[in-house]
Amino acid sequence: MNYGAWKKESQRDFWAKALLELGRERKDIVVLSADLSTSVKTSVFAKEFPERHFNVGIAEQNMMSIAAGFAASGKTVFASTFAAFGTGRVYDQIRQSIAYPEMNVKIVATHAGITVGGDGATHQIVEDIALMRALPNMTVVVPADAPETYLAIRAVADYIGPVYLRMGRADVPTIASIQDDFKLGKATVLRDGDDVTLIGTGVMVSRCLVAADELTKEGIDARVLNMSTIKPLDREALIKAARDTGAVVTAEEHSVTVGMGAAVAMDLAENAHVPMKRVGIPDVFGESGDSDELMEKYGLTAENIIEATHDVMRRKGGAL
Amino acid sequence: MPKHSRELIGKLEHEALKIRRRLVRMIYQAGSGHPGGSLSATDVIAALYFHVLNVDPKDPSWVDRDRFVLSKGHACPAWYAALAERGFFPIEELDTLRKTGSRLQGHPDMRKTPGVEASTGSEGQGLSNGIGMALAAKLDRRSYRIYVMVGDGENDCGQTWEAAMSASFYKLDNLCAIVDRNLMQLDGPTKHIMSLEPLADKWKAFGWKVLEIDGHNFAEILKAFDKAESVKGKPTVIIARTLKGKGVSFMEGAVAFHGKAPNEEEYEQAMTELGGEP
Ligand SMILES: Cc1ncc(C[n+]2csc(CCOP(=O)(O)OP(=O)(O)O)c2C)c(N)n1
Numbered sequence: 075m076n077y078g079a080w081k082k083e084s085q086r087d088f089w090a091k092a093l094l095e096l097g098r099e100r101k102d103i104v105v106l107s108a109d110l111s112t113s114v115k116t117s118v119f120a121k122e123f124p125e126r127h128f129n130v131g132i133a134e135q136n137m138m139s140i141a142a143g144f145a146a147s148g149k150t151v152f153a154s155t156f157a158a159f160g161t162g163r164v165y166d167q168i169r170q171s172i173a174y175p176e177m178n179v180k181i182v183a184t185h186a187g188i189t190v191g192g193d194g195a196t197h198q199i200v201e202d203i204a205l206m207r208a209l210p211n212m213t214v215v216v217p218a219d220a221p222e223t224y225l226a227i228r229a230v231a232d233y234i235g236p237v238y239l240r241m242g243r244a245d246v247p248t249i250a251s252i253q254d255d256f257k258l259g260k261a262t263v264l265r266d267g268d269d270v271t272l273i274g275t276g277v278m279v280s281r282c283l284v285a286a287d288e289l290t291k292e293g294i295d296a297r298v299l300n301m302s303t304i305k306p307l308d309r310e311a312l313i314k315a316a317r318d319t320g321a322v323v324t325a326e327e328h329s330v331t332v333g334m335g336a337a338v339a340m341d342l343a344e345n346a347h348v349p350m351k352r353v354g355i356p357d358v359f360g361e362s363g364d365s366d367e368l369m370e371k372y373g374l375t376a377e378n379i380i381e382a383t384h385d386v387m388r389r390k391g392g393a394l
Numbered sequence: 395m396p397k398h399s400r401e402l403i404g405k406l407e408h409e410a411l412k413i414r415r416r417l418v419r420m421i422y423q424a425g426s427g428h429p430g431g432s433l434s435a436t437d438v439i440a441a442l443y444f445h446v447l448n449v450d451p452k453d454p455s456w457v458d459r460d461r462f463v464l465s466k467g468h469a470c471p472a473w474y475a476a477l478a479e480r481g482f483f484p485i486e487e488l489d490t491l492r493k494t495g496s497r498l499q500g501h502p503d504m505r506k507t508p509g510v511e512a513s514t515g516s517e518g519q520g521l522s523n524g525i526g527m528a529l530a531a532k533l534d535r536r537s538y539r540i541y542v543m544v545g546d547g548e549n550d551c552g553q554t555w556e557a558a559m560s561a562s563f564y565k566l567d568n569l570c571a572i573v574d575r576n577l578m579q580l581d582g583p584t585k586h587i588m589s590l591e592p593l594a595d596k597w598k599a600f601g602w603k604v605l606e607i608d609g610h611n612f613a614e615i616l617k618a619f620d621k622a623e624s625v626k627g628k629p630t631v632i633i634a635r636t637l638k639g640k641g642v643s644f645m646e647g648a649v650a651f652h653g654k655a656p657n658e659e660e661y662e663q664a665m666t667e668l669g670g671e672p
Pocket residue numbers: 108109110132134159163430431432434466468469515516517518544545546547548574576578579580638652
């Protein structure tokens with residue numbers, strides 16, 4: 075299916091741009107890196123504000139607890155590394171030093187998911203959303219494209235409290251219908267429809283839109299919801315969508331057993347019984363390969379979303 | 395101490411050159427990977443696989459084999475090339491590095507690749523893996539040895555020092571660590587990112603026998619491995635001074651080639667410098 079025609083942009087570049095602006099506007103911004111400043115692009119901030127950037131070396135645990143110390147001293151801290159090393163490796167440091175005492179630390183993680191490609195399973199974390207979602211006090215944000223990444227960084231800087239913000243390595247399609255009014259904790263409707271709701275997060279949002287266009291040809295009118303804040307989940311938008319359309323498909327570049335789809339499923343089970351299906355990575359580790367090939371192999375294409383839609387539509391029909 | 399023959403050293407130099415050609419080609423074909431740290435590690439890995447290690451390519455899981463763990467997993471192209479040259483799997487398979495479905499993952503996968511002893515890639519864990527293996531050998535009264543290569547950047551990791559402390563506490567004289575002291579990490583020179591010196595004193599203070607050598611000089615490498623084997627009651631660390639990107643002029647000491655594949659033109663130049671395609 076063709077998203078080749080869409081303009082693609084780097085989420086990392088837009089994050090770097092937002093961070094640089096914040097650095098210029100606010101003296102309380104401090105940035106921490108762990109020997110990946112060039113990859114996560116905190117190097118852009120470091121160049122202009124060397125005195126407010128600290129590269130602690132390959133010592134992520136140290137970085138997270140240092141971040142907490144800075145926050146306890148009134149700083150707004152951005153700590154950035156690859157998602158694998160910024161969550162699982164430092165779970166307890168985040169838990170005790172940051173989430174429990176509600177420190178004003180923003181963990182900005184790049185290189186999440188299988189789109190990492192060649193580096194393989196050790197670097198392709200597919201369970202980071204689950205880990206961060208499990209923590210009380212933590213806000214979890216997964217922007218859908220580069221411009222939204224910019225908006226989300228600006229928004230989390232204004233919010234006081236711990237945040238985990240996740241993005242991938244690869245450039246992602248820019249979505250025209252995303253508006254400039256990003257609100258933390260609010261899902262946005264990118265496309266209206268009455269037959270089914272496709273809920274996407276991150277790189278899967280553009281795939282939901284492509285799937286929705288295809289589904290129109292079959293006479294299926296799909297609503298597309300961009301769930302860019304995964305915690306707290308926008309329950310209101312979710313339940314409204316489920317009630318309006320009567321069927322839900324979720325799509326995420328993350329383990330399907332414990333991610334956004336799982337969060338949605340739990341909420342629907344308690345609040346709105348509609349047929350639903352989750353698209354995502356099965357309960358396995360990733361592997362090396364070309365990103366697009368991996369997205370196909372692990373079932374993360376618009377076709378997979380369409381198939382899932384057919385499934386929920388069948389069940390919805392049966393239930394009626 | 396046995397002196398190593400010119401013939402042996404000549405053979406190792408030859409093997410190392412072959413490994414360098416192969417790994418640069420693999421990374422070029424994959425379009426991504428880590429040439430710098432692979433090239434700095436090559437000579438030590440060649441010495442291990444073509445002289446030091448008691449391994450059987452036909453029986454990679456033979457219980458009494460010596461073990462090698464590459465803690466700095468991103469340098470695995472050098473390891474894969476050595477394993478293939480030693481006959482653990484077909485040479486042709488090297489061209490599948492990092493491709494979908496390949497047994498040769500971007501970072502070592504012990505469940506996929508014959509001869510790979512530990513899955514690594516997230517830095518700082520391999521030495522601890524080696525300690526488990528060394529303790530198991532002692533428990534089972536087996537005499538195999540364990541070799542673990544760590545990057546100098548991995549000396550930033552707290553876990554490296556947790557491991558260092560426990561290895562000497564357990565008196566693991568069957569364990570030998572090699573620090574690939576190429577003076578660089580991902581973001582730049584170690585002394586600008588997180589200064590490590592005095593590194594030898596740190597390892598000494600943690601209870602290790604410390605040997606400092608030129609990690610591209612086979613006479614020194616072999617002598618150090620002999621010495622490590624003779625040290626009793628404590629683990630030995632060999633701090634091997636190396637050059638990141640060793641053997642390809644424009645990769646030598648170049649931060650850019652920590653984690654970047656050469657383009658076509660660079661590949662051709664690299665092959666010319668290394669004496670032709672493998
Ligand atoms: C825990 C962890 N943090 C960050 C990285 C990303 N990374 C890969 S290689 C590297 C630098 C490694 O430096 P060094 O150990 O000295 O390796 P070498 O110079 O031999 O390539 C970094 C930071 C990683 N693989 N693991």
